[in-house]
Amino acid sequence: MQPAHAAESAKAAQTCNNEATGITLPPGFCATIFADDIGHARQMTVGPDGTLYVNTWSGRYYKVNTPPPGGYVVALKDTKGGGHADVVQRFGDGPNDGGHGGTGIAFYNNAIYAESNDRIMRYTLKAGDVAPSGKGEVIVSGLPVTGDHPMHPIAITPKGDLLIDLGSATNACEQENRTPHSKGNEPCTEKDTRAGIWRYDANKTDQKFSAAGRYVSGIRNGEGIALDGSGRIFSTQHGRDQLHEDWPELYTAKQGQELPAEEVVELKQGADYGWPECYFDQTQKKLVLAPEYGGDGKKAGLCSGRTAPVAWFPGHWAPNDMVFYEAKSGAGSFPHAYDGGALIAFHGSWNRAPGPQEGYNVVFQPFHNGKATAGKYLVFADGFAGAVMEPGQAAFRPSGLAVAHDGALFISDDIHGRIWRVTYHGGNPDAQVAAAAKSPGAQSTSSSELPPEGIHPDAGKVTAGLPVPPGSSAQQVALGARVFAGQVGGATCSGCHGSDAKGSGIGADLTAGKWLWSDGSLSGIQQTIANGVPHPKEHSGVMPPMGGVQLSQDDLKAVSAYVWALGHQTH
Numbered sequence: 001m002q003p004a005h006a007a008e009s010a011k012a013a014q015t016c017n018n019e020a021t022g023i024t025l026p027p028g029f030c031a032t033i034f035a036d037d038i039g040h041a042r043q044m045t046v047g048p049d050g051t052l053y054v055n056t057w058s059g060r061y062y063k064v065n066t067p068p069p070g071g072y073v074v075a076l077k078d079t080k081g082g083g084h085a086d087v088v089q090r091f092g093d094g095p096n097d098g099g100h101g102g103t104g105i106a107f108y109n110n111a112i113y114a115e116s117n118d119r120i121m122r123y124t125l126k127a128g129d130v131a132p133s134g135k136g137e138v139i140v141s142g143l144p145v146t147g148d149h150p151m152h153p154i155a156i157t158p159k160g161d162l163l164i165d166l167g168s169a170t171n172a173c174e175q176e177n178r179t180p181h182s183k184g185n186e187p188c189t190e191k192d193t194r195a196g197i198w199r200y201d202a203n204k205t206d207q208k209f210s211a212a213g214r215y216v217s218g219i220r221n222g223e224g225i226a227l228d229g230s231g232r233i234f235s236t237q238h239g240r241d242q243l244h245e246d247w248p249e250l251y252t253a254k255q256g257q258e259l260p261a262e263e264v265v266e267l268k269q270g271a272d273y274g275w276p277e278c279y280f281d282q283t284q285k286k287l288v289l290a291p292e293y294g295g296d297g298k299k300a301g302l303c304s305g306r307t308a309p310v311a312w313f314p315g316h317w318a319p320n321d322m323v324f325y326e327a328k329s330g331a332g333s334f335p336h337a338y339d340g341g342a343l344i345a346f347h348g349s350w351n352r353a354p355g356p357q358e359g360y361n362v363v364f365q366p367f368h369n370g371k372a373t374a375g376k377y378l379v380f381a382d383g384f385a386g387a388v389m390e391p392g393q394a395a396f397r398p399s400g401l402a403v404a405h406d407g408a409l410f411i412s413d414d415i416h417g418r419i420w421r422v423t424y425h426g427g428n429p430d431a432q433v434a435a436a437a438k439s440p441g442a443q444s445t446s447s448s449e450l451p452p453e454g455i456h457p458d459a460g461k462v463t464a465g466l467p468v469p470p471g472s473s474a475q476q477v478a479l480g481a482r483v484f485a486g487q488v489g490g491a492t493c494s495g496c497h498g499s500d501a502k503g504s505g506i507g508a509d510l511t512a513g514k515w516l517w518s519d520g521s522l523s524g525i526q527q528t529i530a531n532g533v534p535h536p537k538e539h540s541g542v543m544p545p546m547g548g549v550q551l552s553q554d555d556l557k558a559v560s561a562y563v564w565a566l567g568h569q570t571h
């Protein structure tokens, strides 16, 4: 590189203010807000002319419930070179066509392939257009959209294999999903049509989803399917939940927070990566038998015959997308040390209580010739969550990644629909990989470092102004607040409902005074909490009985009184 250019780049690095965009990056990297408020942005792909295509998902899965008008797929183009998309065009089905949008998207053979409801659609581009104009053609229909993982990320290989992730409907194929001590179904028939990656022909229309199309199996939720520079195919996998909540005699709370690992696996046709019988324990570095299938936390059993991951990460971080960074020579290109490595977007945890929640970042995992050094990853981009790191209150949650032809990295967020464009301006192509600057604001409301009476930032004060239900006491309401926050009894109510109980994509707002499951009386609320909600009306996932733990009668009464009080505040 010319010295003059290097000096110029270094100057640019000094003046870029990443924190103003909501994230932190390693030294020399700069972010611009490429687009904002485009809906619940999920995965992305780049077209040959550099246009970024983003799939967005229905508000139904999120707290904010009004998707922008127009189609769910968004074309974004920066025609001025300022790092901001000045052309924004929406296409595909929108809310008014009965569409719910989706996650998966890929570019292949002059067309955008995107998930829409139960199908993968193809939208062919006309020469010179930024966005396609037609209604699109159905490539595959009939994808299952029920249960815990209704999203369908996709990837297309150069020879035209369309790979589709079908996440599991349940946590661990239990007879009663997410219920303490529920045994695993044997056989797990759910696996015939879920928890694997399916293969279809990207060049053929009107294919129907069926068990026959399965490519690999035993992946609970493989949201980030990516090809490396040599055409090897990898996928992330979300590890299971509730080892401690459902099997407290086998796993401590700490083990429940840490286990199992999140994984990256290499896809080999016909392989089985272990779900639901097995999970990967990163402390023992092996697949072990799940308690639902007779495991005790150590035994491997049939899992020694299943395929282990090539890289792994802390539990519950939720890897939602992955891209390999291949050498680029354009204006935004990263130092050589990033070549061949993977970037992984972690959506962030909800169930690490009573410890702090984690994830909400983008990680760099080095790879050499298809081999990763597991555990040797760095946090590349951080700070997305902002002041409060939990699903219902995080400012942003990373959900998609794409690399532009000039080497820039795009990162999407599915809360507000922000897209960042990240480029390198450090002027040193031989710079080593480095971690993102620590973000200033991040704290977790469920941090175990706070004093026992103070997990909630306002603990002690929270219940002072609340009404007390008939037959209950202010002390009970106060105890209930501590149960709710995970300080007493080990339940993770706040993980799903938010520490402010105002809800998230996976748990209802309990403060609005509207009740879906009872008449809102103290006994009605208590019954809902005791029984859980196996088939939610407005949220994905389920609420296990007592939130997934065995609460004592006193704790149950207390948390019911607290929830009653939240719903009966004078608004």
Ligand code: HEC
Binding pocket: 484, 491, 492, 493, 494, 495, 496, 497, 506, 507, 508, 510, 514, 515, 516, 517, 518, 525, 528, 529, 533, 535, 536, 537, 538, 539, 540, 541, 542, 543, 544, 546, 547, 548, 559, 560, 563
């Ligand atoms: C795994 C996520 C999860 C956990 C953990 C969880 N809930 Fe829920 N909760 C839900 C879902 C989902 C619903 C149903 C919402 C719907 O029907 O759309 C629900 C519903 C409820 C309702 C009924 C609200 C109504 O509209 O009638 C109450 C009350 C409630 N939860 C309290 C709790 C308490 C107290 C805890 C902790 C002991 C807890 N929840 C733990 C996910 C969760």
